[in-house]
Amino acid sequence: MHxxxxxxxRTTRLLEGKRIIVGISGSIAAVExxxxxxxxxxxxxxxxxxxxxxxTRIITPEAVEFATGHPPVLQLTGNVEHVTFLGPGDDxxxxxxxxxxxxxxxxxxxxxIDDTAVTSFASVALGGGVPLLIAPAMHSHMGLxxxxxxxxxxxxxxxxxxxxxxSTEGEEKIATPEEVAAAxxxxxxSGPWAQRRLIVIGGASREKIDAVRSLTNESSGTxxxxxxxxxxxxxxxxxxxxxxxxxxxxxxxxxxxxxxxxDLIALARLRRADLARAAAILVxxxxxxxxxxxxxxxxxSRDHAVLTLALRRAxxxxxxxxxxxxxxxxxxxxxxxxxxxxEQLEAEGERLRTETGADWVxxxxxxxxxxxxxxxxxxxxxxxxxxxxxxxxxxxxKLLDDLxxxxxxxxxxxxxxxxxxxSGVSSRGPARRRGGGGARRRPPRRP
Numbered sequence: 001m002h003x004x005x006x007x008x009x010r011t012t013r014l015l016e017g018k019r020i021i022v023g024i025s026g027s028i029a030a031v032e033x034x035x036x037x038x039x040x041x042x043x044x045x046x047x048x049x050x051x052x053x054x055x056t057r058i059i060t061p062e063a064v065e066f067a068t069g070h071p072p073v074l075q076l077t078g079n080v081e082h083v084t085f086l087g088p089g090d091d092x093x094x095x096x097x098x099x100x101x102x103x104x105x106x107x108x109x110x111x112x113i114d115d116t117a118v119t120s121f122a123s124v125a126l127g128g129g130v131p132l133l134i135a136p137a138m139h140s141h142m143g144l145x146x147x148x149x150x151x152x153x154x155x156x157x158x159x160x161x162x163x164x165x166x167s168t169e170g171e172e173k174i175a176t177p178e179e180v181a182a183a184x185x186x187x188x189x190s191g192p193w194a195q196r197r198l199i200v201i202g203g204a205s206r207e208k209i210d211a212v213r214s215l216t217n218e219s220s221g222t223x224x225x226x227x228x229x230x231x232x233x234x235x236x237x238x239x240x241x242x243x244x245x246x247x248x249x250x251x252x253x254x255x256x257x258x259x260x261x262x263d264l265i266a267l268a269r270l271r272r273a274d275l276a277r278a279a280a281i282l283v284x285x286x287x288x289x290x291x292x293x294x295x296x297x298x299x300x301s302r303d304h305a306v307l308t309l310a311l312r313r314a315x316x317x318x319x320x321x322x323x324x325x326x327x328x329x330x331x332x333x334x335x336x337x338x339x340x341x342x343e344q345l346e347a348e349g350e351r352l353r354t355e356t357g358a359d360w361v362x363x364x365x366x367x368x369x370x371x372x373x374x375x376x377x378x379x380x381x382x383x384x385x386x387x388x389x390x391x392x393x394x395x396x397x398k399l400l401d402d403l404x405x406x407x408x409x410x411x412x413x414x415x416x417x418x419x420x421x422x423s424g425v426s427s428r429g430p431a432r433r434r435g436g437g438g439a440r441r442r443p444p445r446r447p
Contacts, residue, residue, distance in 0.1 A: 002069040003066070003069075004038075004041055004047075004066075004067065004068060004069035005069065007038060007041050007042055008041045008042070008044055008045075009042070009043070009044040010042045011039075011042040011043050012042075012043050012044065012185075012233065012397065013043070013044040014043055014044060014185055014189070014233055014234070015040065015043040015044040015045035015184070015185065015188065016044035016045075017044075018044070018045050018046065018094045018095070018188055019045070019046045019047075019048065019085075019092075019093040019094055020040055020045050020046070020048075020093060020094065020096070020097060020184065021047075021048050021049070021050060021085055021086065021095070021096040021097070021121060021125075022036070022037060022040075022047055022048070022049045022050070022068075022096075022097050022098075022099060023049075023050050023051075023052075023096060023097065023098040023099075023105075023118040023121055023122065024049060024050070024051045024052065024055040024059070024064065024072075024098075024099070024100070024118065025052045025054065025055055025098065025100060025101060025104070025105040025116075025118055026052055026053075026054025026057060026058060026102060027058070027100040027101075027102045027137040027138065027174070028058060028137075029099075029100035029137035029173070029174040030055050030058040030059045030100055031059055032099075032100075032174055032177070033049075033059060033064065033067070033100070034059075034063060034064065034066070034067035035177045036097075036099055036135075036177045036180050036181075037049070037064075037067040037068055038067055038177070039177035039178060039180065039181040040180075040181055040184060042181075043181055043184075043185060043233075045184075047067075047068045047070075048068060048070050048072075048073070048085065048093070049064045049068050049070070049072035050072060050073040050074075050081070050082075050117045050118055050121050051064065051072050051073070051074055051117070051118070052105065052116040052117065052118045052119075053074075053075075053116065054102075055118075056074065061074060073085075073117050073121075074117065075117055076117055076120060081117070081121075082117070082120045082121045082123070082124045083124060085121070086121055086124040086125050086128060086130050087124055087128060088128065092128070092130065093130060094130070094131070094188055095130065095132075095133065095184060095187065095188055096121060096122060096125040096130055096131070096132050096133070097132075097133045097134075097135070097180065097184060098122065098132070098133070098134045099134070099135035099137075099163075099174060099175075099180060100135060100136065100137035100174045101134040101135055101136045101137065102136075102137065102138060103136075103138045103142045103143070103145065105118060106134065106136060106148060106151050106152060106155065107147065107148060107151045109122045109123070109126070109134075109151075109155065110151035110152075110154045110155050111151070126158060126160075131159075131161075131187050131188070132155075132159075132160045132161075133160070133161045133162075133163060133180075133183055133184065133187065134155065134160060134161070134162055134163065135163040135165070135174050135175045136152070136162065136163075136164065136165075136172055136174070137165070137171075137172060137173060137174040138172050139170060139171060139172070140167060140170050140171060140172055141170075142172075143167075143172040161183060161187060163175040163179060163180060163183050165179065178250065179250070179251060179252060182229075182232060182233065182250065182252050183252070185232075185233040185235075186232055186233065186235055186252075188235075189233070189234050189235025189236075190235070191235065191401075191404060192404035192405060192407055192408035193231060193234040193235050193236040193279075193400065193404050194234070194235030194236070195235060195237060196235075196236050196237065196279040196280075197236070197237050197239075197274075197277055197278040197279055198228075198236040198237065198238050198239075198278060198279060198280050198281075198282070199238075199240075199241060199274070199275065199278050199280075199281045200224055200227050200231065200238065200239075200240050200241065200282045200284070201224070201241040201281065201282070201283045201284070201285045202221050202223070202224020202225065202227070202228070202240065202241070202242060202243065202245075202282075202283075202284045202285050203219065203221040203224060203242045203243030203245045203285055203286070204216050204217050204218075204219040204221065204243050204244040204245075204285070205217075205243050205244070205259070205260050205261050205264070205285065205286065205287050205288045206243065206244050206259050206260060207260045207261070207288050207290070207292060207314070208259070208260065208292075208294035209292065209294060209295065209299070209309065210294055210295045210296070210297060210298050210299045211294075211296070211297055212298050213298075213299070214259075214260075215288065215290075215291075215292070215309075216244055216288075217286050217288070218286075218369050219244075219246075219285075219286030219369060219370075220245070220246035220247055220369065220370045221242065221243070221244070221245035221246060221247055221249075222246075222247050222371075222372070222392050223284045223334075223368075223392050223395075223396065224240070224242070224245075224282075224284045224285065225240075225245070225247050225249045225250075226392045226393045226395075226396035227282055227284060227396045227399070227400065228240040228249065228253050229249075229250055229253070229393070229396075230393060230396045230397045230400055231400055232250075232252065232253060233397075234397075234400060234401075234404070236279075238253060238254070239254050239256060239274070240253045240254065240255050240256070241256045241257075241258060241264070241267065242255055242257055242258070243257075243258055243259065243264070243285055243286075244259075246370070260288070260291060260314075261287055261288055261291055261314040261315060261317060262291065262314070264285075264287070264317060265315060265317060265320050268320060268321060268324055269320075269324065272324040272325070275321065275324050275325040275329070276324065276325045276329060277329075278325060278329050279329065279330065279407050280329065280330040280331070280332060280403060280407065281321055281325055281329060281330070281331050281332065282332045283317065283318060283321065283331070283332065283333050283334060284334040284362070285317075285334075286336065286369075287314070287317055288314050289313065289314055290311040290312065290313060290314055291311070291312060291313075291314040292309055292310060292311050292312065293310075316356070318331065318333045318352075318356035318357070318358055319355075319356050322356060322357035322358065327359070328411075328414070330359045330360065330403060330406070330407060331356075331357070331358045331359050331360075332358060332359065332360040332361070332362065332403065333352055333353065333356055333358040333361045333362070334361070334362045334363070334364075335348055335349045335352050335361055335362070335363040335364075336363075336364060336365075336366055336369075337363065337364075337365060337366065338365065338366045339365070340365060342377070345363045345364070345365065345377055346363065346377055346379065346384075346385045348363060349361040349362075349363030349377060349379045349385065350379050350385075353379055353381065359380065359381070360378060360379065360380045360381075360403065361378075361379045362376045362377070362378050362379075362399065363376065363377050363379065363385075364376040364377070372391055372392060373389075373390060373391050373392065374389070374390075374392050374395055375387065375388075375389040376389075376395060376399075378399065378402070380406070386402075
């Protein structure tokens with residue numbers, strides 16, 4: 001078995017049955033392409049590559065063949081590879097990614113010049129509505145060239161996604177393999193979360209004591225980051241409202257910061273219209289039950305052999321969110337208990353769901369704090385709670401898939417009858433993702 005098959009689907013299977021064409025142009029960043037390809041394989045994709053002549057001077061075709069498990073296309077032949085892979089037919093690729101995309105290749109595609117296999121593949125993709133993503137890599141001054149900037153804007157106007165990496169050491173670096181894979185997953189997503197708004201509120205609250213100290217808790221924010229990441233992979237338009245985190249969220253997640261409980265409630269009231277438009281609000285945040293009036297400046301330790309703090313009960317966030325975002329927005333609360341039996345955990349979770357008006361409550365024990373694995377019980381008000389166990393990214397994905405099915409069913413029930421024509425066929429065409437050429441459902445292909 002080729003090594004490329006051994007890693008396929010190791011991270012997720014969200015790209016299973018999808019074929020991706022990776023176009024490689026002649027930047028030194030081409031040495032990063034095998035890592036990008038392997039990351040796509042880990043999400044289940046089948047990957048084929050096409051190389052420009054200049055790219056073969058940077059990385060050998062044999063290295064690319066090792067990464068993909070297939071010989072790369074180096075030039076067009078009588079097999080008309082660009083049409084075979086990206087032209088009409090059920091077997092065409094789902095997406096083309098150009099990584100790295102040099103200033104030269106970007107400008108040629110924008111001006112319709114096809115003088116390499118890579119640009120010819122891109123021409124067919126654009127003409128046939130196959131999604132096209134490019135990951136530029138060049139010297140920073142080239143990126144500032146007015147012609148290059150104009151050509152990038154032209155490609156964006158055609159629906160081409162541009163994945164910029166870090167700008168350091170005078171270079172516009174290629175996006176990381178994780179950033180590229182996330183963009184591909186997001187673009188090709190076609191399930192119930194695709195293009196739906198989702199707000200994840202996570203992290204630990206920090207209640208200020210003075211200008212430099214605060215009361216907080218041991219939450220790492222790992223589950224919140226996992227939920228936001230997995231939702232993005234599934235095509236959701238995610239916004240992550242983050243308190244204190246011990247983990248770094250991915251760069252592609254839009255981030256809104258908050259500190260204490262009252263700060264979060266003020267943010268929610270300010271953004272009430274966005275909350276009400278969301279398909280769901282997930283709240284795995286570790287929120288303080290108590291707060292206090294912060295003192296100005298810094299409390300001098302030499303003045304206090306014993307320091308007494310007067311705590312008062314903090315306002316509850318979930319009921320506020322429910323009032324700001326009534327149904328059909330789905331509100332999912334999280335409940336943490338210490339030393340509870342499974343029956344007690346289920347009872348406490350159900351109590352929270354009833355008291356706050358949450359649609360779902362996810363309950364777990366304190367042992368999951370900061371751990372890579374978790375065990376949760378999901379209470380949706382229908383039958384007994386369902387247990388989900390495993391690594392937090394897997395648990396987050398399963399939770400989102402289950403919730404996504406409920407949201408899709410609710411939407412279908414609300415609009416299905418009205419969307420039927422007199423012939424009994426839906427009058428609404430399939431939703432198209434921006435840029436055209438959305439992913440098509442079809443049986444998985446053999447590599």
